[in-house]
Amino acid sequence: MITYVDATTKARRTAGVIPLHGAEGFEGMRRAGALTARALDELTPFVEAGVPTSTIDRVAYEFARDNGAVPATVFYKGYRHSVCTSINHVVCHGIPDERPLRDGDIVNVDLTLVLDGWHGDSSRMYPVGEISRKAERLIEVTYQSLEAGIAAAKPGNTTGDIGAAIQAVAEGERMSVVRDFVGHGLGRLFHDEPNILHFGTPGSGVPLKPGMIFTIEPMINLGRPHVKILADGWTAVTRDRTLSAQCEHSIGITETGCEVFTLSPAGLFNPLASRSA
Numbered sequence: 001m002i003t004y005v006d007a008t009t010k011a012r013r014t015a016g017v018i019p020l021h022g023a024e025g026f027e028g029m030r031r032a033g034a035l036t037a038r039a040l041d042e043l044t045p046f047v048e049a050g051v052p053t054s055t056i057d058r059v060a061y062e063f064a065r066d067n068g069a070v071p072a073t074v075f076y077k078g079y080r081h082s083v084c085t086s087i088n089h090v091v092c093h094g095i096p097d098e099r100p101l102r103d104g105d106i107v108n109v110d111l112t113l114v115l116d117g118w119h120g121d122s123s124r125m126y127p128v129g130e131i132s133r134k135a136e137r138l139i140e141v142t143y144q145s146l147e148a149g150i151a152a153a154k155p156g157n158t159t160g161d162i163g164a165a166i167q168a169v170a171e172g173e174r175m176s177v178v179r180d181f182v183g184h185g186l187g188r189l190f191h192d193e194p195n196i197l198h199f200g201t202p203g204s205g206v207p208l209k210p211g212m213i214f215t216i217e218p219m220i221n222l223g224r225p226h227v228k229i230l231a232d233g234w235t236a237v238t239r240d241r242t243l244s245a246q247c248e249h250s251i252g253i254t255e256t257g258c259e260v261f262t263l264s265p266a267g268l269f270n271p272l273a274s275r276s277a
Contacts, residue, residue: 001016002016002018002194002206002207003016003017003018004017004018004019004020004209004211005017005018005019005020006019006020006022007019007020007021007022007025007187007188007211008022008024010192012189013185013189013191013192013193014193015193016193017193018185018193018194018206018209018212019185019187019192019193019211019212019213020209020210020211020212021187021211021212021213021252022211025118025187025211025213025252026213026252026259028115028116028117028118028187028188029118029120029186029187029213029250029252029261030259030261031115031116031118031120032069032113032114032115032116032118032119032120032261033120033121033122033250033260033261033262033263034120034261034262034263034265035067035069035113035115035120036111036112036113036120036121036122036250036262037120037122037262037263037264037265037269038265039060039063039064039067039111039113040109040111040122040123040124040264040268040269041264041265041266041268042059042063043056043059043060043109043126044126044268046059047101047107047109047126047128048101048128048129049100049101049102049103049105049128049129050100050101051100051101052096052097052098052099052100052101053085053087053094053096053097053099053101053107054096054097054098056083056085056096056109057081057082057083057085057096058082060082060083060109060111061074061082064082064113067115068115069113069114069115070113070114071083071111071112071113071114072112072113072114072119072121072190073112076190079234081095081096082111083096083109083110083111084096084108084109084110084123084234085107085108085109085110086107086108086110086235086244086246087101087105087106087107087108088105088106088243088244089237089238089241089242089243089244090108090235090236090237090244091178091180091181091219091221091227091236091237091238091244091246092108092110092181092219092236092246093110093234093235093236094108094234094235095232095234095235101128102128103128103129103130104128104129104130104131104132104135105127105128105129105131106125106126106127106128106131106135106138106139106243106245107125107126107127107128108123108124108125108126108245108246108247109123109124109126110122110123110246110248111123112190114190117188118187118188119186119187119188119189119190119250120250120261120262121186121190121215121248121250121262122248122249122250122262123217123246123247123248124247124248124264124268124269124270124271125139125142125143125245125246125247125271126271127139127271127272134222134243135243136272137173138175138220138222138243138244138245139245139271139272140272141169141170141173141175141220142170142218142219142220142245142246142247143247143270143272143273144169145165145166145167145169145170145177145198145218145220146166146216146217146218146247146248146249148165148166148168148169149162149163149165149166149198149216149218150216150249150251150258150260151165152164152165153208153216153251153253153257153258154208154253154256154257154258155208155209155210155253155254155255155256155257156207156208157207157208158202158203158204158205158206158207158208159194159195159196159197159200159204159205159206159208160197160200160201160202160203160204160205161200161202161203161205161208162196162197162198162200162216163196163197163198163199163200163201163205164199164200164201164202166198166199166216166218167198167199167200170218170220175220175221175222176220176221176223176224176225177198177199177218177219177220177221177225178198178218178219178220178221178225178227178244179197179199179225180227180236181217181219181236182195182196182197182198183195183196183197183198183214183215183216183217183248184196184214184215185212185213185214186213186214186215186250187213192214194206194212194214196214196215196216196217198216198217198218198219208253209253210253210254210255211252211253212252212253213250213251213252213253214250214251215248215249215250215251216248216249216251217246217247217248217249218246218247219244219245219246220244220245220246221238221242221243221244222242222243222244223238223240223241223242224238224239224240224242226238226239226240227239247269247270248262249261249262249263250262
């Protein structure tokens, strides 16, 4: 059973209880989302060959500190870093380290900044130097799938409509959607109701209502959808070692559609589009 409640009355995640945010929540999310998007823009020149992902992590932390924010992942369930850096066949939750990036890598950087209690959550892909055509196509399809999911996020639709739209784009290009990780409710809580599956059946799932705030963050694989978690307990990789890509926005459902809170102020969210602009 699904219950919708005023977000101001909800202090923790409760299964099946979905918070609906008012003007204050949307304004808080605009500020947090805009700061996260600006941070990801600022990271762009650091994602290059020869730079270790630990540098990206340090720059993200310093940006947060200098702008009155806190990275949500620091000490979250034991995680010790400001960002996740997922390279090539790493699906998500890659841990920054001292290994330098190499020309031809593709990297997802996932960042959540907490500003005045509100969580801005976003991730995007970064190509390192010249990447292969198959890597380019994977990134293109991943962004197209996110755009399709966002287009389906409106009152009168359901979470299943979002997932079905994403799945149709990815599988239409002979790629696969990861099933093991989902989008999630967001706001003053890092992870809240509902879960947003990136696959599904139109009309299934949770009805979308104005005031809902959540992430859409499809992970698309060139090969099969199966993943495994490495011994560190965090890093998820493709079982068949094929490339994976992800992109993520935080959005809020409005009366007529949705508002994206994490748009790049410099127009850098889609790296391939910005390269060809």
